Amino acid sequence: MGEAIALGFAQRGASLALLDLSLDQVTARAEALTSAGFANVSAHAANLADPASAVSAAAEVIWAHRAEGVKGVRAVVCVAGGFGMTGPLDEADPEAWAKQFTINLSTAFATTRAFLPAVRDAKGSFVFFGSVAATAGR
Secondary structure, X not given: OHHHHHHHHHHOOOOEEEEEOOHHHHHHHHHHHHHOOOOOEEEEEXXXXXXXXXXXXXXXXXXXXXXXXXXXXXXXXXXXXXXHHHOOHHHOOHHHHHHHHHHHHHHHXXXXXXXXXXXXXXXXXXXXXXXXXXXXXX
């Protein structure tokens, strides 16, 4: 889903900063967009569930895109997820639940907190994606 969203923004001329836990994966995604002819795509690895790592990532993104003349960050799109894999509540593994909580909520909190000043400066927006997989319980 994140790749489709990034492609849509790129097709509309947006400057993109792609973030992921894995530098190899995010670099491959950025290179695919660049190879397709889209400019201004940067790749950044960060553990966005960790507030300090998210703050560092925000600073890195702002630094990487500073020459574009945009004050702040116009949009942050949070697409992390995977809640459905824990199964029905009465059968869910508490460790799996904790992992999904981190992926789905802690990353959204830390990322929002880290990018909020830059998004405010640009009068931008945050967009958060969820999944209907989270509703499949009994």
